[in-house]
Amino acid sequence: MSNRLEREKTTVQMMLRLYCKNHHHTADGLCSECQGLSDYAMTRLAHCKFGDRKPTCGKCIVHCYKPEMRMRIIEVMRYSGPKMLFVHPIASIRHLIDGRRNGHR
Secondary structure, three states: OOHHHHHHHHHHHHHHHHHHHHHOOOOOOOOHHHHHHHHHHHHHHHOOOOHHHOOOHHHOOOOOOOHHHHHHHHHHHHHHHHHHHHHOHHHHHHHHHHHHOOOOO
């Protein structure tokens, strides 16, 4: 697996932990609901047809998530995204840079 996909997985995990901690009051790790979403997201990333040329999910032309899961991950990202700059600044900046790249064109 490429560095790009590994970074994407790490970023999604960080966002989910931040969301779960503040919404489901977990001290460490994820609740069962968020763990299920994490497992689903990791599976989707592992099977991404774009591989190391993958754009960030928000800029992807293919929506590979089921509608319910897509709505859940969007909720997590909308909440966690702005806070990531303060909690995980380096990962946040890398994600922003990855989002500016041309991806799969």
